[in-house]
Amino acid sequence: MCGEHSCMSEDEMKQLAEQIGYALPSAAELNSTIFDTNEPVETGEVPPAYRAERYSVAGEESGEGTRRRSTKGEDGRSRNLVFPPAPEPLPYPVVDNHTHMDLLDGDVAVSARDALDTGEAVGIGRIVQVGCDVPSSLYAVAAAAADSRVLAAVALHPNEAPKLAAAGELESALGVIDSLAAEPRVRALGETGLDYFRTGEEGKEAQQQSFREHIRMAKKHGKALQIHDRDAHDDVVAILLEEGAPERTVFHCYSGDASLAEICNENGWYMSFAGTVTFKNSHGVQESLRMARGELILAETDAPFLTPHPYRGRPNASYMTNYTVRFMAEHRGMDLEELCRMIAANSEAVYGSWD
Numbered sequence: 001m002c003g004e005h006s007c008m009s010e011d012e013m014k015q016l017a018e019q020i021g022y023a024l025p026s027a028a029e030l031n032s033t034i035f036d037t038n039e040p041v042e043t044g045e046v047p048p049a050y051r052a053e054r055y056s057v058a059g060e061e062s063g064e065g066t067r068r069r070s071t072k073g074e075d076g077r078s079r080n081l082v083f084p085p086a087p088e089p090l091p092y093p094v095v096d097n098h099t100h101m102d103l104l105d106g107d108v109a110v111s112a113r114d115a116l117d118t119g120e121a122v123g124i125g126r127i128v129q130v131g132c133d134v135p136s137s138l139y140a141v142a143a144a145a146a147d148s149r150v151l152a153a154v155a156l157h158p159n160e161a162p163k164l165a166a167a168g169e170l171e172s173a174l175g176v177i178d179s180l181a182a183e184p185r186v187r188a189l190g191e192t193g194l195d196y197f198r199t200g201e202e203g204k205e206a207q208q209q210s211f212r213e214h215i216r217m218a219k220k221h222g223k224a225l226q227i228h229d230r231d232a233h234d235d236v237v238a239i240l241l242e243e244g245a246p247e248r249t250v251f252h253c254y255s256g257d258a259s260l261a262e263i264c265n266e267n268g269w270y271m272s273f274a275g276t277v278t279f280k281n282s283h284g285v286q287e288s289l290r291m292a293r294g295e296l297i298l299a300e301t302d303a304p305f306l307t308p309h310p311y312r313g314r315p316n317a318s319y320m321t322n323y324t325v326r327f328m329a330e331h332r333g334m335d336l337e338e339l340c341r342m343i344a345a346n347s348e349a350v351y352g353s354w355d
């Protein structure tokens, strides 16, 4: 699997995980499936792997800092935890270039393989599994080794950096990310960036320092950069220009307006659209989608978050990229297959080949 490159063995990965008390899933667990036979994914029905009656995870805690997305919505009320129905398959397979299979939503604990098989059945042929801290970055590397449909991104999330800095652990965590970044199936440093929505003034310095380090690592390893930018457009752009952006730079869950889209177009930075582009009040993001140069457009779920319209608030998974891509084609007035081919080609231009 690693070709002539040196890469970490499963044992070395396990050791690294053990040191931090993380139970790294084995290849067998990642490849496990709940199906006895190949049950089909039917259009208009909840995909078999996402039906709650197949699982018993009710006792598992949910919410921020746990492995499961909160069962309460933004308004504090209980969410509808039934997964949305499967859409009609796309005419050409696309890439979900930003997803978190290790984070669960709803009352299911879907294996990586079942998530990937479901996505593939509706036209999401490949994904980039993204890390937010050392454990989830290890997961991403393991998932990419276990299935050829997965490439990995590794990083410390901007909301993690201040916590690590406060604990005196930022430097050592960055060191682990640096060593993982050398792995051949790790194709991006991400998600890194700035988040001024969740992190206050006191965390800015650590966030910016961590972001700069990730930019340097991306360039050093010749990998792409996946940026998380929440309420921080100006500083993200300023730091990118100061440090010199990596050759392939992606704004994940693009949240800017026309002025940021113009900057991205000028600099050749990729805009990755998530379910948020389908929301009725996302005027700036939608305008950006119309303005974006075709060769800079990517698609993602950021699952389990940001479920696209008309299922906003419901659980999210990689197969839901399909709904977002349909919206994007309609909104840009493009032929659906043409857009799918464009997203697939752009994704390979950023991350290289999955095979």
Ligand SMILES: [Zn+2]
Residues within 6 Å of the ligand: 191, 228, 229, 252, 253
């Ligand atoms: Zn993010």
Ligand SMILES: [Zn+2]
Residues within 6 Å of the ligand: 098, 100, 130, 191, 302
């Ligand atoms: Zn994310």
